Amino acid sequence: RPHDFPAADAKYHTYAEMNAEIARRLAAHPGILSRRVIGKSAEGRDIVALKVSDHVATDENEPEVLLTFHQHAREHLTVEMALYLLRELVDGYGTDPRITRIVDSREIWILPDLNPDGGAYDIATGSYRSWRKNRQPNSGSPYPGTDLNRNWGFHWGCCQGSSGSPSAETYRGSAPESAPEVKAVADFARSRVVGGRQQIRAGIDFHSYSELVMWPFGFTTSATAAGMTADDAAAFRAVGRRMAASNGYTPEQTSDLYVSDGSIDDYLWGTQRIFDFTFEMYPRSAAGGGFYPPGEVIERETARNRDAVLQLLETADCVYR
Numbered sequence: 192r193p194h195d196f197p198a199a200d201a202k203y204h205t206y207a208e209m210n211a212e213i214a215r216r217l218a219a220h221p222g223i224l225s226r227r228v229i230g231k232s233a234e235g236r237d238i239v240a241l242k243v244s245d246h247v248a249t250d251e252n253e254p255e256v257l258l259t260f261h262q263h264a265r266e267h268l269t270v271e272m273a274l275y276l277l278r279e280l281v282d283g284y285g286t287d288p289r290i291t292r293i294v295d296s297r298e299i300w301i302l303p304d305l306n307p308d309g310g311a312y313d314i315a316t317g318s319y320r321s322w323r324k325n326r327q328p329n330s331g332s333p334y335p336g337t338d339l340n341r342n343w344g345f346h347w348g349c350c351q352g353s354s355g356s357p358s359a360e361t362y363r364g365s366a367p368e369s370a371p372e373v374k375a376v377a378d379f380a381r382s383r384v385v386g387g388r389q390q391i392r393a394g395i396d397f398h399s400y401s402e403l404v405m406w407p408f409g410f411t412t413s414a415t416a417a418g419m420t421a422d423d424a425a426a427f428r429a430v431g432r433r434m435a436a437s438n439g440y441t442p443e444q445t446s447d448l449y450v451s452d453g454s455i456d457d458y459l460w461g462t463q464r465i466f467d468f469t470f471e472m473y474p475r476s477a478a479g480g481g482f483y484p485p486g487e488v489i490e491r492e493t494a495r496n497r498d499a500v501l502q503l504l505e506t507a508d509c510v511y512r
């Protein structure tokens with residue numbers, strides 16, 4: 192069902208507006224913010240990684256945190272979340288003591304838009320299309336698109352919650368990392384392994400909606416599987432519950448929502464022991480606007496996650512194993 196853009200939705204950034212906003216911040220804060228292109232989408236748009244840290248041009252020996260946004264096209268509020276965090280971190284540096292400590296002692300990776308093609312398609316006609324996947328053609332099928340959050344290479348397609356049919360909303364792709372957007376981000380994550388040690392210790396992948404803080408695994412309902420010990424699961428629960436106490440979301444293992452294989456947090460934990468969470472942002476239910484809440488909630492609903500994200504950034508040197 193198409194949704195109109197009410198005038199209030201003018202506040203949601205398009206891909207071009209997001210890039211313009213990033214360019215302004217880069218120009219204003221060159222000492223603590225840098226930008227690199229880590230790959231191209233299926234239609235050739237840039238997949239961008241922003242680094243926020245003091246001595247930003249140097250790879251210091253500091254805990255790294257990976258914040259990823261917008262795997263799913265219609266989840267536009269997540270791009271606003273990325274831009275909010277970027278603004279808080281770079282504008283707060285040197286004035287807000289908590290932010291200053293974090294930026295001085297961490298390397299923060301913000302990947303603001305993992306699915307720029309899907310996002311552009313979703314808003315292309317002046318009304319939203321409720322599109323979820325990327326826009327990659329599927330050979331032999333008239334239906335384009337891979338569900339990026341079913342395309343990650345850990346227990347890919349093993350179990351439930353993804354489809355082998357290109358027409359499905361949860362199409363898992365022809366192989367793990369067959370989506371160029373997933374391949375780019377997976378290559379980027381792997382590139383942070385130095386001397387056999389993954390420098391990225393924790394992360395959050397932002398989605399909407401349902402107001403949840405979730406942790407691996409999604410592919411199984413077991414809390415201890417595929418290398419996850421009872422201690423690891425307890426650490427996920429403790430950190431996840433604390434963040435949820437801050438933002439008012441519901442904390443749970445991903446498979447409590449539904450079993451789904453091939454997601455980013457299963458991959459990052461399962462293959463690299465990155466403490467990766469999935470946040471489902473506002474609203475709690477379809478009644479609050481589903482994927483398309485009015486633009487006037489952006490400020491409140493992004494600020495709502497400020498403390499939870501700062502908590503994870505602060506905890507990043509404890510949760511690693």
Ligand code: PAY
Nearest residue numbers: 263340398399400409445451454469
């Ligand atoms: O493993 O993180 C996971 C799965 C959870 C999300 C997913 O299906 O990828 C949950 C959904 C999402 O954000 O994509 C929830 C929304 C409301 C949906 O489209 O069903």
Ligand code: ZN
Nearest residue numbers: 263266398399
């Ligand atoms: Zn999603």
